[in-house]
Structure formats: C-alpha cells, structure tokens
Amino acid sequence: MVNKAAEGLVGNRFEFPVERGKVLEFLEATGGDVEAFGSLIPPTYLTSAFFWEARVQGADVKEAIGFDPSRSVHAEQEFRFHGPPPRLGDRLTATSRVDRIYEKTNRAGKTLTFVDVVTDFRDDKEQLRAEAIMRALEFPHE
Amino acid sequence: MSRQNPLGWDDLETGSSLSPGLHLGPISRTDIVRYQGASGDFQPIHHDEPFAKEAGYEAPLVVGMYPAGALATWAAARIGPHRVRSFRCRFEQMVWPGDSLTGSGVIAELDEEQRLVTVELALLNQENQVVLTASLTADFTEPA
Numbered sequence: 001m002v003n004k005a006a007e008g009l010v011g012n013r014f015e016f017p018v019e020r021g022k023v024l025e026f027l028e029a030t031g032g033d034v035e036a037f038g039s040l041i042p043p044t045y046l047t048s049a050f051f052w053e054a055r056v057q058g059a060d061v062k063e064a065i066g067f068d069p070s071r072s073v074h075a076e077q078e079f080r081f082h083g084p085p086p087r088l089g090d091r092l093t094a095t096s097r098v099d100r101i102y103e104k105t106n107r108a109g110k111t112l113t114f115v116d117v118v119t120d121f122r123d124d125k126e127q128l129r130a131e132a133i134m135r136a137l138e139f140p141h142e
Numbered sequence: 143m144s145r146q147n148p149l150g151w152d153d154l155e156t157g158s159s160l161s162p163g164l165h166l167g168p169i170s171r172t173d174i175v176r177y178q179g180a181s182g183d184f185q186p187i188h189h190d191e192p193f194a195k196e197a198g199y200e201a202p203l204v205v206g207m208y209p210a211g212a213l214a215t216w217a218a219a220r221i222g223p224h225r226v227r228s229f230r231c232r233f234e235q236m237v238w239p240g241d242s243l244t245g246s247g248v249i250a251e252l253d254e255e256q257r258l259v260t261v262e263l264a265l266l267n268q269e270n271q272v273v274l275t276a277s278l279t280a281d282f283t284e285p286a
Contacts, residue, residue: 028176029177030212033215033216036148038223047181076233
C-alpha cells in the first residue's frame with residue numbers, strides 16, 4: 001500500500017562516480033556497442049545509481065513509499081541530460097525525491113496510484129547535469 | 143556487432159528508420175541476472191522463482207529496464223551518444239524469459255532551427271505485441 005505521506009520526501013545526498021568498469025559492465029549487459037560510446041555513458045546508465053544510493057542511510061526514498069510488489073509495476077522511466085551525457089571520470093552527486101503521488105481512475109472504475117520519484121545528478125560545480133524520473137504504479141486490491 | 147558511424151544531420155529524414163534493427167533474445171535468466179548485477183537493482187521478482195510465484199507470476203518477469211536499456215544503447219550508438227538529450231520509455235506489457243524482442247526506431251521530428259531530433263522507438267515481442275514504447279531526443283548541433 002502506497003504511503004501518501006511520503007510525497008515531498010527528499011532523500012540524503014549520495015555520491016555517484018562514473019567509473020569505467022561499471023559503465024563497461026552496463027554496456028555489455030545491455031548488448032551495447034562499447035566502442036561507439038567511448039567515454040560516454042549510455043542513456044539509461046544513471047539507473048545504476050541504485051548501488052551508491054544503497055550505501056547512504058536515508059538516500060533511497062522508495063523505501064518510504066511502501067509498494068506492494070504483487071500489485072505494483074514500473075510504468076515509465078525518463079532520463080534528461082542538460083548538455084552531453086556524463087562521461088567516465090565525472091564525480092557526480094545525486095539526490096532523490098518523491099516528486100508526486102497521485103491517483104487516476106481507469107476505464108474499469110478502479111483507482112490506480114502513481115508515484116514519480118525524481119533523482120537529480122549534479123557535478124562538482126553544483127550544475128544540474130541530468131535527471132532520472134521513475135514512474136511506478138500500484139493497482140488496487142482485487 | 144559491426145561498427146557504424148553515427149548518422150549526420152544530412153542523413154536524417156522524417157519517417158526514415160534506424161537500421162539495422164535491434165534483435166534481443168531469446169532472453170535468458172542469465173541475461174536478467176547480468177543486467178541486475180550491472181544496474182544494482184536486485185528486486186527479487188526478476189530472478190527469484192519462488193518469490194515471483196508467491197507474487198502471483200508463473201516465472202520471474204524480465205526487469206523492464208533491461209530491454210529498455212538495450213533499446214536505448216542501440217539507438218544512441220546510431221544517433222551519436224554525445225547528442226542524446228533525453229530518453230523516455232513506457233512499459234506496455236510484461237516481458238518473460240524466453241521472449242525474443244525486435245526493436246525499431248523512426249525519425250519522428252526534425253527541428254531544423256534547433257537541430258533537435260526526436261526518434262520514436264518500440265520493442266515488439268515474438269507475437270508482434272508492443273512491449274515497450276520510447277522516445278529519444280538528440281542535439282545535432284553537436285558534431286559527429
């Protein structure tokens with residue numbers, strides 16, 4: 001059951017260094033043409049922030065949402081880059097927040113709960129370099 | 143995979159497809175586990191059979207970000223990874239181990255003034271059902 005009180009929650013900041021081994025591992029796992037990327041990350045690489053987020057207490061705001069795994073799905077995902085995507089050697093820091101929790105009624109008259117979690121990635125000059133937006137959906141009880 | 147140089151602005155035409163297309167699969171449990179290790183998302187419903195069954199599924203469902211990531215890296219390599227400014231995807235249907243997916247991309251919009259390109263992408267399963275739709279934008283003021 002989604003905890004609506006989690007809306008607006010901001011997680012603790014965590015580091016996100018862009019490392020060669022991890023990017024290569026990600027490119028290999030997604031069948032990517034490693035040579036084509038050079039020192040750049042592929043478009044969905046920021047999703048691997050899970051690893052660093054888990055190392056900082058209170059960084060992962062998803063824990064406070066309380067999704068039921070049998071009734072919730074990842075509905076949409078977006079990545080926005082402000083300029084070229086981050087590259088190997090960039091030392092980014094990131095913060096996640098529960099941006100919105102809202103309901104929609106589907107054609108069958110059931111109420112669906114949507115949650116948008118936004119993660120901001122900043123460089124060492126505090127410039128916003130990228131955003132990851134996760135939209136999850138929880139279905140009601142049958 | 144054979145290397146191809148990224149497309150240039152003059153190669154682009156609204157309605158034209160990125161080629162060759164993407165083929166992914168049949169997706170194995172090992173593919174899922176390798177992706178989950180790389181991404182750090184260890185949600186058990188994607189690899190732990192008893193957990194998935196307890197949640198009401200017949201098998202671990204494929205983590206959607208795996209085919210989404212494959213589609214995004216495929217498209218970015220054709221367009222030029224440094225030009226990518228956004229990637230957005232919607233998970234339309236669940237993907238299961240054993241599924242074989244086909245990915246396609248069509249140039250949907252060319253903003254001549256800003257040299258901003260929008261590519262509409264889709265992944266279909268072996269039954270021709272759309273499992274994922276996506277769009278990617280790219281800034282072609284960046285040289286090849």
